[in-house]
Amino acid sequence: MNIGKSLTLLIVAAALTYPLVPQSSDYIIHVMTLAMVYMILAMGLNIVPGFCGLLDLGYVGFYGIGAYTAGLLTIHYDMSFWVIVPLAALNGALWGALLGAPTLRLTGDYFAIVTFGFSELVVLFLTNEIWLTRGPLGLPGIQPITVNLTWLNEAWYFQFYDKTPNFYVVALLVGLVFFIMRRMEDSRLGRAWYAIREDPLAAASCGVNILNYKVIAFAISAAIGAVGGCFYARWSMFLSPDMFKFWESFLVLCMVVLGGLGNIKGALIGAVILVCLGEVLREVLTSFGLPPETRFMAYGLIMVLIMRFKPAGFFPAIASSGRSNPLLLDLQKRLTARNAPKEEPRDAAA
Amino acid sequence: MLEQQLINGLTLGLIYALIAVGYTMVYGVIQLINFAHGEIYMLGAFFCVTFITAAGLPFYAAILMAILCCMLCGILLDIIAYRPLRKAPRLAALITAIGMSIFLQNVALIIWGSRSRPFPQSALPPFFREKALVIGDVSLTWLQLFIFAVAIIMMIGLYLTINKTRIGTAMRALAQNKTAASLMGINVNYVISFTFALGSAMGAVAGILVSVYYNTLYPTMGYTAGVKAFAAAVLGGIGSVPGAMVGGVVLGVAEALGAGYVSSLYRDGVAYAVMIAVIIFRPSGILGRSVVDKA
Numbered sequence: 001m002n003i004g005k006s007l008t009l010l011i012v013a014a015a016l017t018y019p020l021v022p023q024s025s026d027y028i029i030h031v032m033t034l035a036m037v038y039m040i041l042a043m044g045l046n047i048v049p050g051f052c053g054l055l056d057l058g059y060v061g062f063y064g065i066g067a068y069t070a071g072l073l074t075i076h077y078d079m080s081f082w083v084i085v086p087l088a089a090l091n092g093a094l095w096g097a098l099l100g101a102p103t104l105r106l107t108g109d110y111f112a113i114v115t116f117g118f119s120e121l122v123v124l125f126l127t128n129e130i131w132l133t134r135g136p137l138g139l140p141g142i143q144p145i146t147v148n149l150t151w152l153n154e155a156w157y158f159q160f161y162d163k164t165p166n167f168y169v170v171a172l173l174v175g176l177v178f179f180i181m182r183r184m185e186d187s188r189l190g191r192a193w194y195a196i197r198e199d200p201l202a203a204a205s206c207g208v209n210i211l212n213y214k215v216i217a218f219a220i221s222a223a224i225g226a227v228g229g230c231f232y233a234r235w236s237m238f239l240s241p242d243m244f245k246f247w248e249s250f251l252v253l254c255m256v257v258l259g260g261l262g263n264i265k266g267a268l269i270g271a272v273i274l275v276c277l278g279e280v281l282r283e284v285l286t287s288f289g290l291p292p293e294t295r296f297m298a299y300g301l302i303m304v305l306i307m308r309f310k311p312a313g314f315f316p317a318i319a320s321s322g323r324s325n326p327l328l329l330d331l332q333k334r335l336t337a338r339n340a341p342k343e344e345p346r347d348a349a350a
Numbered sequence: 351m352l353e354q355q356l357i358n359g360l361t362l363g364l365i366y367a368l369i370a371v372g373y374t375m376v377y378g379v380i381q382l383i384n385f386a387h388g389e390i391y392m393l394g395a396f397f398c399v400t401f402i403t404a405a406g407l408p409f410y411a412a413i414l415m416a417i418l419c420c421m422l423c424g425i426l427l428d429i430i431a432y433r434p435l436r437k438a439p440r441l442a443a444l445i446t447a448i449g450m451s452i453f454l455q456n457v458a459l460i461i462w463g464s465r466s467r468p469f470p471q472s473a474l475p476p477f478f479r480e481k482a483l484v485i486g487d488v489s490l491t492w493l494q495l496f497i498f499a500v501a502i503i504m505m506i507g508l509y510l511t512i513n514k515t516r517i518g519t520a521m522r523a524l525a526q527n528k529t530a531a532s533l534m535g536i537n538v539n540y541v542i543s544f545t546f547a548l549g550s551a552m553g554a555v556a557g558i559l560v561s562v563y564y565n566t567l568y569p570t571m572g573y574t575a576g577v578k579a580f581a582a583a584v585l586g587g588i589g590s591v592p593g594a595m596v597g598g599v600v601l602g603v604a605e606a607l608g609a610g611y612v613s614s615l616y617r618d619g620v621a622y623a624v625m626i627a628v629i630i631f632r633p634s635g636i637l638g639r640s641v642v643d644k645a
Contacts, residue, residue, distance in 0.1 A: 055441055057448075102630050109383050112444065113584065114629050117622035120577070124622075128615040246573075250448055257445060293459040300453030304446050308434055311442040 016171060019164040029167055035275040036170040037232055042255040042267035043177050044224025049253070050262035051190065052217045053197035054104070057249055058115030059225055061122040062092045064244030066226025068126060068133060070233040071142045081145045081169070085230055092226025093219040100218035104211055119249060126241035138240030145169050145234045166235050173231060177224055181264050184220075193217055197262070247296075254303050260313030269315060277302075353488040355610045356603060361494050361563065363602020364501035368556035369579030370586070370594035371508060372549030378525040378589035379545050381440070385447040386427055387553055388576020389454035392569060394420045394554025395561040396462055402473045409473045417554045424550030425543045433539065451576075458569035466568035469561050478562070497559050504552060505595055512591060517544055525589065574618060578605075581625035587635025596636055 019029050041063060048056040069088040073079050079087075103114045126133050133139060145165055184190045192213045195203035204210050233239055255274050259266025281295045306313070369391055376384045397416035401407045407415060431450050435443045483490040512518040520541045523531040532538045560575065561567035578601065586597025601621055608620035628635060 049441065055444060103626075106629060106633060109381075109440070109444065110584075110629050110633055113383070113580065114626050116577075117581075117626045120622050121619055121626075124616060124619045128613075247452075250452065253445065257441075261441075291460055293456040293464075297453055297456035297460070300449045300451070300456065303449035304431055304453065307438070307442045307446045307449070311435075311438050 019167050029164065031275065031279055033167050033170055033235065035272050036167075036174050037228055037235070038252065038255060038271040038275055039174050039268050040170075040177050040228040040231070041225060041252045042259070042271040043174075043181050043264060044221050044228065045252050046181075046256045046262065046264065046267045047184075047193070047217050047221040047224075050256060050267070051185075051193035051197060052214055054107075054214070055109075055112040056115045056218075056221070057112045057246070057253070058099075058117070058119030058122075059221070059252055060244050060246065060249040061115075061119035062096060062222040062225035063229040063232070063248065064119075064122050064126060064241075065095055065222075066092050066229030067233040067239050067244070068139070068229075069226065070230035071139045071239045072132070074142050074234065075139070078143070081230075081234055084234075085173075085227055088226045088230040089223040092229075093223040096219040096222025097215055100215045100222075101211075104214040104218060116246070116249075119244075119246060123241050123244055126244065133241070136241060138238055140238050142233055142237045142239070144237055145231075166231075170231050170235070173227060177227070178264065178268070185264065189213070189216065194262075250303075251299070254299070257303075257313055258306055260315035263313070263315050266313055266315035270313070274299075351487065351610070355606045357488065357490055357494065359603035359606030360599065361497050361602070362606060363582075363599035364497060365556045365559055365563075365598075366575075366579050366582045366602050367595045367598025368501055368504060368552045368559075369575060370582035370598045371505075371591060372553045373580050373583040374586070374588055374591060374594040375521070375545050375549045377583070378591075379521060379542055380432070380436070382432060382443050383447060383580065384427075384432075384549075385444075385576070386431075386450040386454055387549065388572035388574075388579070389451050389458070390420050390424055390427075390550045390572075391553040391557040391560075391575055391579075392458060392567075392572030393423060393454070394550075394557030395567040395571070396458060396569070397554070398558045399467070399469060399561070399567060400462075402470050409475065412473070413555070413558055416558060417551045420550045420554035421547040424546040424553075428543055428546045433542075451572075455569060455572065462569055464569065466566045469565050469567065471565070474562065493563060497563065500555065500559065504555060508548070508552065508591065511548065517541065521545055578618075578621040581621045584625055585628050585635055587637045590635065590637045593635055593637035600636070 015032060018024055018032070041059070044062075045056060045059045048054050048059075066088040069091045070084045073084050073087065099115070099118050103111060106114065127135050129135070130137075192203070192208045195206065195208055196210055196213060200210055251274065255270035256267050257270070258273060259268070259270030278295065278299075281298055282292070285292070285294050369387065372387050372390070373384060376382060376387070394416050397419045398412045401412035401415050402409065405412075405415075427450060431446050432443060435446055478491070478493040478496065480492055481489045482492045482495050510518075512521060520531065520536045521544070523534065523536060524538060524541050528538060531541075556575075556579075557567075557571075560571070579598065582597035582601045583594045584597070585601055586593025586595065588594075601624060604624055605617060605620045609617040612620075
């Protein structure tokens with residue numbers, strides 16, 4: 001085990017035990033929980049632009065779908081969180097597949113714009129379908145997550161019960177999503193996605209059904225976004241359509257790009273950096289008496305600067321070099337060379 | 351009722367067309383969705399009002415000054431944000447555009463505050479609110495006629511610039527093939543700056559017209575208008591200037607009819623729904639030719 005790995009484990013272990021320290025600060029636990037929500041979202045979004053090379057600007061739509069699914073199921077049916085998570089994930093995946101199946105044939109900017117339109121439609125739906133979502137008034141009174149801890153002794157129980165069940169629940173979800181992502185990355189599925197990203201033509205000629213794999217990627221990504229939303233609903237106990245505007249999509253995209261597209265650990269680090277940066281900027285700017293808008297301004301500027309000087313992020317994925325893999329390129333060249341002259345001899349004979 | 355909706359839709363549509371032209375020209379030349387174009391539109395309105403209230407300029411002079419400022423902003427936007435990324439992956443340029451959009455929007459929020467403000471009525475020519483034509487229930491104000499006239503004159507001017515002048519020819523050459531154009535002695539960066547300036551001028555005029563028409567302006571107004579204009583550009587076929595004009599008018603009318611006959615709550619939704627449907631069923635748009643993706 002090398003130094004980097006042991007250091008990472010140490011930091012993770014320290015973060016996980018922190019809430020159990022009696023003097024722990026609620027604020028820091030809150031920020032850590034928030035960072036973990038964004039970790040889930042960043043890992044989920046990473047699948048589409050990172051692994052498949054398609055820009056998804058509507059990720060917040062699935063986050064919102066998951067959150068409202070969880071909120072409504074909790075309020076109306078009083079379901080357990082662990083029943084709601086798979087249901088919300090399924091609902092997210094369903095919408096992901098519905099949107100993805102007809103639109104994933106599109107490439108580049110067109111796909112980005114369709115996803116953007118979709119997320120705007122989700123916000124409009126949440127705002128206008130008042131009978132279901134209470135519209136702009138928002139959805140209050142969502143029950144928080146309860147964890148049965150009667151086996152703990154009393155002193156620990158109160159310490160734990162007051163502020164930390166949410167923290168450990170989301171930590172568990174992050175671990176689960178991370179595990180799933182790692183397994184997918186090394187599987188047939190992940191390799192197919194990489195092939196599509198590096199060169200769709202070569203991938204197709206190797207027998208990869210591009211559209212199917214893209215739809216699967218989009219649905220899984222949507223499901224993970226919905227899981228993030230599901231936790232967020234139960235944690236914040238209040239939802240409103242304003243929480244799911246385009247800005248959130250952009251923030252999550254920033255995290256993924258900052259960390260390095262296509263790199264799972266990069267997505268995690270990106271989430272931590274931007275959540276912490278947001279908090280630090282808030283502290284610094286309010287202490288100087290500057291309006292909160294300067295924070296968003298700074299975010300926009302930081303994003304522009306990163307793109308300018310580190311277009312592949314701080315921890316770029318190994319295969320992602322911004323150009324095609326030479327092996328695949330060669331294969332593509334040979335295939336086109338083989339296919340091109342087919343028409344000619346027939347013409348010459350005729 | 352129907353005729354009135356059509357006239358309102360046409361007014362709105364012509365304004366969308368003005369903004370859409372800016373998107374489509376930039377996309378045609380450098381294949382970039384300039385997300386910050388909506389912010390230029392917003393800046394146009396704010397510059398104009400600021401020149402009227404703070405500098406005391408008359409209405410038409412303020413419009414002219416606002417146009418010049420926006421052209422400068424457009425050129426600076428290209429030089430500072432997009433030019434270093436000409437050879438970078440498409441994703442990087444697109445994210446930069448979104449970053450600039452958020453940056454500019456929040457700069458405007460800091461300078462002018464988040465409250466919406468009315469357009470200074472005293473500066474407007476007094477005949478704007480009067481009715482020019484009344485036929486039965488249908489009425490047409492002088493302001494609407496003014497918007498029609500300005501939009502159509504600008505469109506014709508743009509058409510002539512693109513098709514009849516040397517710089518227009520250079521723009522079309524660049525849209526076809528940048529390398530070949532530069533080999534023919536075209537100064538690529540100069541032409542791209544010109545394209546941004548031209549698009550920004552059209553956007554600024556649209557911003558001013560909208561803020562006069564609705565008598566309100568606010569720093570986040572660029573967002574929705576930008577998206578709708580982009581939808582219009584896609585609808586007409588992105589990269590095609592006449593397409594953007596047709597797309598804008600079609601979208602404006604569709605929106606007015608949708609708001610009037612289906613549900614006014616989903617007014618903005620009409621644009622998104624139309625855009626998604628068009629991209630799925632006819633990705634090259636009404637007047638567009640199919641483009642090969644160079645990503």
